[in-house]
Amino acid sequence: MARSRHYYIRRFHRYFGLVLGVQFLFWTLGGLYFSWNDIDKVHGDHLRKEKRYLPASLDLVSxxxxxxxxxxxxxxxxxxxxxxxxxxxxxxxxxxxxxxxxxxxxxxxxxxxxxxxxxxxxxxxxxxxxxxxxxAPLSKESAVQVALSNVVEPAQVQKVEYLTQVGGHHEYREKPLPAWAITFREPNCTAYVSAELGTFQAIRHNQWRVFDFLWMLHTMDFQSRDNIGNVLLKAFSFFGLLTVLSGFLLYFVSSSAVRQAKKKPGAHRV
Structure with missing residues (x-):
């Protein structure tokens, strides 16, 4: 009976470990990248100029x-x-x-x-x-000027796009639309400016894109990337816990030290 139990525990641990191992690798790689990178640099703060404020002496109408x-x-x-x-x-x-x-x-x-x-x-x-x-909403020329006033120099414009809709995997997802996407050759990044809000919204660069891809693998949300309560993540987390526990159990039932302790005469006597 003990041998049969050992056999089934081992098989469960082996096959579930094989299935879950790839996702465990993604979680580990993502965790390493997240912890070893400055989140402010990931957000692109180092590519932005210092924020400007309006003077208090403004003569404003109501x-x-x-x-x-x-x-x-x-x-x-x-x-x-x-x-x-x-x-x-x-x-x-x-x-x-x-x-x-x-x-x-x-x-x-x-x-x-x-x-x-x-x-x-x-x-x-x-x-x-x-x-x-x-x-009026920002024109192409005005949007480029807004981007240039926010991105550190030298800022060389490579391409300008007008966005009216984006997909769930777009780097500008869940942000105000329509928007202008201004891509710079130097520094290598894309700035997003809301046409109707008139404001600089986000800056995206390669470090953020790697972070975003690993975040998708980390959350296992392959639809919108940001739903950390999806069924797939919950299932893998639950089965991952079972796999770890089966590993501890497998060690216990196959450990020679445990078996020898059980065989010692008078081990349970007072």
Whole structure:
């Protein structure tokens, strides 16, 4: 009976170890890369210029002025937020609002958002904070300038793309769309600028891309890469635990020291 139990434990440990071993290797490689790399460099902070702030001496108009201009062109159901930002040195109001205008175009920020009530769409409008005049979404030229003002020099533009949708594996996934993707030859990276928000969103480079690929292998989310609660990961974690426990059990039942201890006369006598 003991031999049969030993046999089945060994077979379980061997085959499950073979199946799970590849994923264990991915987890180990990913853990090494994650722990040995500075997360700030992975995010590309070393490729970005120091953040600039607006002076306190600005002569600004009330956001209500910009709202009145906006209400003459579109239906404003309710406000989400009004934020003061800087766009190419110009103080700008970033107005997020909900509209029930049937012709309104939905602003994608990692997915659609509901509005103040059913049927409302989330929108963004920029306005000059010194005059209240509405500002159009960033053009290609303006987006390139925003990117250049955020990326360290020398910054040599190689390619510019306009993104209206991205897949689940895209390096700009779950970020505001539409957006401009500005790829630089030097430094070797791609900067993403939101057209409607008017702001620099993210910077991607090879170190981040390796991190992202290993993260996908680590989480075993081969659809969107970021779901750490997926069924596959849970299953492999559970069976991985069983494999480790079977290894301990296999050592116990096959250990000569344990067998000799059991055979010692009077081992259980007081």
């Amino acid at each position: 956001p209500q002025v910009a709202l009145k201009h906006l209400q003459t062109t579109t239906v404003v159901d309710s406000l989400n937020s009004i934020q003061l930002i800087e766009v190419l040195g110009v103080p700008t109001y970033q107005i997020r609002y909900f509209s029930t205008d049937a012709g309104a175009q939905r602003t994608q920020e990692g997915g659609s958002h509901g509005g103040g009530h059913a049927g409302a769409t989330s929108k963004v409008q920029l306005a000059n904070a010194t005059t209240g005049q509405l500002v």
